[in-house]
Amino acid sequence: MKNLVILISGRGSNMVAIAEACAAEGWDARIAAVISNRIDAQGLVYAQRNGIPTAVVNHRDFEDREAFDAALAQVIDGFEPDLVVLAGFMRILTPGFVQHYSGRMLNIHPSLLPAFPGLHTHRRAIEAGCKVAGTTVHVVTPELDHGPIVAQAVVQVRPDDTEDTLAARVLVMEHRLYPRALRWWIEGVLEVTVDGRVVHLGGEPQQLIGG
Ligand code: GAR
Numbered sequence: 001m002k003n004l005v006i007l008i009s010g011r012g013s014n015m016v017a018i019a020e021a022c023a024a025e026g027w028d029a030r031i032a033a034v035i036s037n038r039i040d041a042q043g044l045v046y047a048q049r050n051g052i053p054t055a056v057v058n059h060r061d062f063e064d065r066e067a068f069d070a071a072l073a074q075v076i077d078g079f080e081p082d083l084v085v086l087a088g089f090m091r092i093l094t095p096g097f098v099q100h101y102s103g104r105m106l107n108i109h110p111s112l113l114p115a116f117p118g119l120h121t122h123r124r125a126i127e128a129g130c131k132v133a134g135t136t137v138h139v140v141t142p143e144l145d146h147g148p149i150v151a152q153a154v155v156q157v158r159p160d161d162t163e164d165t166l167a168a169r170v171l172v173m174e175h176r177l178y179p180r181a182l183r184w185w186i187e188g189v190l191e192v193t194v195d196g197r198v199v200h201l202g203g204e205p206q207q208l209i210g211g
Pocket of ligand 1: 008009011014015055090
């Protein structure tokens, strides 16, 4: 059974979607812990109510990113993770931290990467006149919001969309996409190309939802 450690910073709706899919679909995995850098992260409440161990490592308690990441890694490793799952974890990670979890850390980002890494993705997609937007699950590498793409989901950008309406439709897709991607990882069906850049799924087309 694989141990998943999920990192959140706030609402935690992706974490809930993952926990529910894990239970409903009987994954060979368990949520070993939900860890937040914010004590007031709403998602912690769901985890506590559902018997999932939680921890908080408050970034404000540390002098710099290196010290925070070192403390965070220590707490994560206490739960013996097979996979670290970033689910709305809003911290820039140090290269050393990323290296420590190399090949065993996934992230979800609310854009069709490599477009719009960073913040305010939906606003930027609307401002750029994009006709599609979406979300990406990728393997975490030292460069922010880069790394081999595991799966993507697309939605149409409607002429009357605001940042909020677009974000809401993308979030619905995230809740379908992330559990699916994690399940593939747990089942060991993902293949990374020799150059380490591209993730395939045995020729299946389901790496794209929507579109
Ligand atoms: C999600 O939309 C996720 O893609 C985004 O934060 C939201 C978290 O929602 N992550 C990033 O922007 C990371 N760069 P949630 O807490 O309800 O899962």
